[in-house]
Amino acid sequence: MVRVLIVEDQKIMQRYFEYILLQDPEFRHVDTVADAEEAVKICTYSAIDIVLMDVQTFHNHDGLKAGKAIKEACPYTKILIVTSLIDPKVLERAKSGCADSLWYKDHGEEEIRDVIWRTVKGEHVFPDVTPSVELNWITSGEISPRQLEMLRLYICGFSYAEIAQKMNCSRAGVRWNFQEMISKAGYSCKEDLIAAALESKLIVTTLK
Template identity: 85%
Template sequence: MIRVLIVEDQKIMQKYFEYIILQNPEFKLVDTVSDAREAVKICNYSAIDLVLMDVQTFHNHDGLTAGKTIKEEHPGTKILVVTSLIDPKVLERAKTGCADSLWYKDHGEDEICDVMIRTLNGEHVFPDVTPNVELNWITSGEISPRQLEMLRLYICGMSYSEIAKKMNCSTSGVRWNFQEMIAKAGYSCKEDLIAAALESKLIVTTLK
């Protein structure tokens, strides 16, 4: 019997994952919790084979940090991150010991079930790239990774000059990249670009 823990703060997704688990006679649903920190506590006193882990959980607690803790303390427990956050940093972090696999919520039930089984069998299943989202006239894939990092740093509170220093370029170069992103996407100002990036979950800065 494969013991499964679901970590998800949205009720509709909780029910969806519970349905998937309960349909398979080889799975046993141990619990469903909304807080990633609670998942760490449960794994400390219950034998869990697979954790379906959201990234942005209750109180914005970080599922990736929880996943890393669980994997360090309980190496036999598999962590499958299932998220709607398309921020490339999420995928990047997941691959650095925070999860065994990662998949996106908008994929179908059959795909997620397949990833669960492959993860339990010892595979590491990660998408090659994050999904694209629309940003007015363009998709997020038309923004370079370097430009996206500049946008992230600005949202995190850095000035153009601080971004330039961190990324080893000129302040005018940072300004030019922002102007290009704004013009390419068809926004009227930097604030509109930032709002779109946050609303689409292309950039996430609220995880604790």
């Protein structure tokens, strides 16, 4: 019997994951909680085999941070991140020790169930790359990782000069990269590019 904890703050997704678990008699649904920090407490006093963990949970608490805490306190508990956030930083952090596997919510239930079982058995399942989203004239895959990091830093409040210092380039170089992103995507200004990146969940800056 595989004991499963669901960490998800959206009611419709809670019901969806519960439904997936009910389809397999080998799964035992232990609990569903909305807050990643609560999941850490549950795992420390309950025997949980695998946690289905969202990234952005109640109060914007960080599911990846919680996943790392659970793995450190309960080494035999597996963490499967199931998210709709396509921010490459999410996948990078998951692979760095915050989770055993990561998959995306828009995949079918059979595929998610398969990833659950593979993770329980000790396999690490991660996509090779994050999905692409449309940004007006282009897809997010046409923006280089370096440009994406510049955009992330700017959204987080860094100035062009601070981004240049952090990324070892000139302020003019930062400005050029922003102009190229805006031009390629067909936006009229930097604010439109930023709005699209946030709305599409290409960049996430609200996790606590």
